[in-house]
Amino acid sequence: MIYVIVENLQGSIRKASIEAVSYAVALSEKLQKPLQGIALGPFKEGELQKLSQYGLEQLIHVTNEAYKDFSSINYTNAVAQVVKDPTVIVLPQGYDGRALAPRLSIRLQMPLLSGIHTLLEPYEQGYKAQRIAYSNKGIETVYTPSQKVIVTLKANSFVPQKKEASLNITTTEVAAATDKERVVGREQFSGKVPLTEANVVVSGGRGLKGPENWGMIEELAQLLGAATACSKPVADEGWRPHHEHVGQTGIQIAPNVYIAIGISGAIQHLAGVSASKNIIVINKDKDAPFFKNCDYGVVGDAFEVVPKLIEAIKRYKGLA
Amino acid sequence: MKVLVAISHVPDTTTRITFTEDKKALNKQGVTFIINPYDEFSLSYAVGLKEQNKAKEVIVLCVGPKEVESTLKKALAIGADKAVRIDTEPKDAFIVAANIAAYAKEQNFDLLLFGKESIDFNGSQVPGMVAELLQLPFVSFATKMEIENGKAKVTREISGGSEILEVELPLVLSAQKGLAKERIPNMRGIMMARRKPVEVIAPTETQPKVETLQLDYPKGRTQCKFIDPENIDELVQVLVNLGALN
Numbered sequence A: 001m002i003y004v005i006v007e008n009l010q011g012s013i014r015k016a017s018i019e020a021v022s023y024a025v026a027l028s029e030k031l032q033k034p035l036q037g038i039a040l041g042p043f044k045e046g047e048l049q050k051l052s053q054y055g056l057e058q059l060i061h062v063t064n065e066a067y068k069d070f071s072s073i074n075y076t077n078a079v080a081q082v083v084k085d086p087t088v089i090v091l092p093q094g095y096d097g098r099a100l101a102p103r104l105s106i107r108l109q110m111p112l113l114s115g116i117h118t119l120l121e122p123y124e125q126g127y128k129a130q131r132i133a134y135s136n137k138g139i140e141t142v143y144t145p146s147q148k149v150i151v152t153l154k155a156n157s158f159v160p161q162k163k164e165a166s167l168n169i170t171t172t173e174v175a176a177a178t179d180k181e182r183v184v185g186r187e188q189f190s191g192k193v194p195l196t197e198a199n200v201v202v203s204g205g206r207g208l209k210g211p212e213n214w215g216m217i218e219e220l221a222q223l224l225g226a227a228t229a230c231s232k233p234v235a236d237e238g239w240r241p242h243h244e245h246v247g248q249t250g251i252q253i254a255p256n257v258y259i260a261i262g263i264s265g266a267i268q269h270l271a272g273v274s275a276s277k278n279i280i281v282i283n284k285d286k287d288a289p290f291f292k293n294c295d296y297g298v299v300g301d302a303f304e305v306v307p308k309l310i311e312a313i314k315r316y317k318g319l320a
Numbered sequence B: 001m002k003v004l005v006a007i008s009h010v011p012d013t014t015t016r017i018t019f020t021e022d023k024k025a026l027n028k029q030g031v032t033f034i035i036n037p038y039d040e041f042s043l044s045y046a047v048g049l050k051e052q053n054k055a056k057e058v059i060v061l062c063v064g065p066k067e068v069e070s071t072l073k074k075a076l077a078i079g080a081d082k083a084v085r086i087d088t089e090p091k092d093a094f095i096v097a098a099n100i101a102a103y104a105k106e107q108n109f110d111l112l113l114f115g116k117e118s119i120d121f122n123g124s125q126v127p128g129m130v131a132e133l134l135q136l137p138f139v140s141f142a143t144k145m146e147i148e149n150g151k152a153k154v155t156r157e158i159s160g161g162s163e164i165l166e167v168e169l170p171l172v173l174s175a176q177k178g179l180a181k182e183r184i185p186n187m188r189g190i191m192m193a194r195r196k197p198v199e200v201i202a203p204t205e206t207q208p209k210v211e212t213l214q215l216d217y218p219k220g221r222t223q224c225k226f227i228d229p230e231n232i233d234e235l236v237q238v239l240v241n242l243g244a245l246n
Helices: A015-031 A048-053 A072-082 A097-107 A215-224 A232-236 A267-273 A302-317 B037-051 B066-078 B093-105 B126-134 B187-195 B233-241
Strands: A002-006 A035-040 A058-062 A088-092 A112-116 A121-123 A126-133 A138-144 A149-153 A168-172 A181-188 A200-204 A227-230 A257-261 A278-283 A296-299 B002-006 B009-011 B033-035 B057-063 B082-086 B111-115 B138-148 B151-158 B161-168 B171-175 B198-201 B211-216
Touching: A002 A015, A015 A035, A015 A088, A015 A149, A035 A072, A048 A058, A058 A072, A072 A097, A072 A181, A072 B126, A072 B138, A088 A097, A097 A112, A097 A149, A097 B093, A097 B126, A097 B138, A112 A126, A112 A138, A112 B093, A126 A149, A200 A215, A215 A227, A215 A302, A278 A302, A278 B233, A296 B233, A302 B233, B002 B037, B002 B093, B002 B126, B009 B066, B033 B037, B033 B066, B037 B057, B037 B066, B037 B111, B037 B171, B057 B066, B057 B093, B066 B082, B066 B187, B066 B198, B082 B093, B093 B126, B111 B126, B126 B138, B126 B171, B138 B161, B151 B171
Parallel strands: A002 A035, A002 A088, A035 A058, A058 A168, A088 A149, A112 A149, A200 A227, A200 A257, A257 A278, A278 A296, B002 B057, B002 B111, B057 B082, B082 B198, B111 B171, B138 B171
Antiparallel strands: A121 A126, A126 A138, A138 B211, A181 B161, B009 B033, B138 B151, B151 B161
């Protein structure tokens, strides 16, 4: 049996889980093995049914209230109790998946292939797949001789395929094992698009000269439904919060479109963003290294180009 | 408290990565190695605990061959009390985790600190595996921690926000940026590091579960298409074509 774990983000299913479900459906067809989804904790009314649009037919829902908060211990116990003879377990490589997958790997004695972006392929005695290594500077083909394997799927690497199915949800209860990892508070970053899930990211660098100039970055992001990000010096200066820092020591992202404004494109920055499918660079220095590592470039002063771009988008949208 | 900081020996962030001819390994020639930056947040945090008299001993550990001792020495210069090297090739995350867990089992650590991932294999596997092997609580992507009366209050990054957890010690934690500011070793630290011990111990696990078949370079970007800032509507059209604007 192949299993796919659906992350519970305060009762909602996020994009990363839909990608994982769609990936698991494709894998189930390829390996000719049945697939079951696993969801833990309370979800919003009708939320889990949405997975039927992506070809999922069977789902086990562990309904205990206790699983509304992620706990690596409790989730590991619950998943280990629910699975029966698992061959592959698929998880999104998100914040929870990165804590859960390695625990499950030990508990179930299934090797872990993490952050993979290709469909698992039978190879010799086991499986192989590809993943990013060296912070986007390399692609690693990994192999495990095991017949049983856990994989975490890199965000934005698998395009969900719509496929209508009739979804049968089985509910069950598994008592939560401990309260050793107790969530006592939560803070959402002002209702914006989460950086790691965003289709489009608008990012600003030192070229913007100061935090007071971020208004146009936010306006552009809002027009594009994009998340905002920044380079390391900007976060280090305290112009923007650390959770917006993308780069080798910040967050690694792979959006469809990355727009870099006033960022020179140092190798450490590229390491965090070069997995983006398309990169657009706006910089007044025509020799900025980023222009050698992008798809589209505008050589010009951000303080002239960005307001012009905002106006042009508004015209396009019929807002101006 | 007794604190373990497990570190990885990784290529410097500015390194141009090249692979060996057989495409199986990193070409180490001319590469400067550093403490994995995320592990360094943990190390700095642990050294801070010592300064506040909350930690008695900070032990820094690395699984790897002799060459990783240069990186362990840097960690000693930053302020760890003692270094331990487990003498085996870190062929996969399981080997690293199994050896760390076997060592930690004998030591009664109150805190076992890691980075959220290493910048070479970016796997995020080792800390969770160690937590499970030792049956300990685990908080990943920690950006803040306060310890009072044997309990930790930890802030963890989540999708689009953060959450705060209360966790009893002993605890396994993986650091995200924010946990502590990096520390630069001073002259005194470097001098003192020379006298601090590096204990070498034999591995308990040497069989990997996952292997690298091949390493390739990512596809480079085809040439940048330049758009005249005077013709900004062309950029709008690009955004439309890429599905960024509708």
